[in-house]
């Protein structure tokens with residue numbers, strides 16, 4: 001509440017705690033955006049700047065975080081098909097950009113289902 005959009009003092013930028021606090025205090029949309037990004041990093045592994053989801057991590061994310069959006073998240077074959085579809089460059093890993101494309105697709109489905117557009 002009452003927070004301005006002024007840049008934070010540089011010393012406080014690096015800490016993840018500030019981000020976590022913002023995620024709790026923000027609007028519904030802001031919290032949702034934090035949840036989208038945070039969900040990827042909760043399951044992704046690898047060096048900073050190159051974190052990815054392997055097939056197992058992707059499947060865990062699907063069943064833990066997206067079970068109501070997908071027809072059959074527990075179905076191994078369906079999850080594998082989904083993995084192949086989302087893995088656009090076919091390197092057997094899901095990058096943040098590929099994950100983002102999945103989120104966009106899910107948003108389109110939500111729009112169709114709930115707003116009939």
Ligand SMILES: [Ca+2]
Nearest residue numbers: 087089091093
């Ligand atoms: Ca990939």
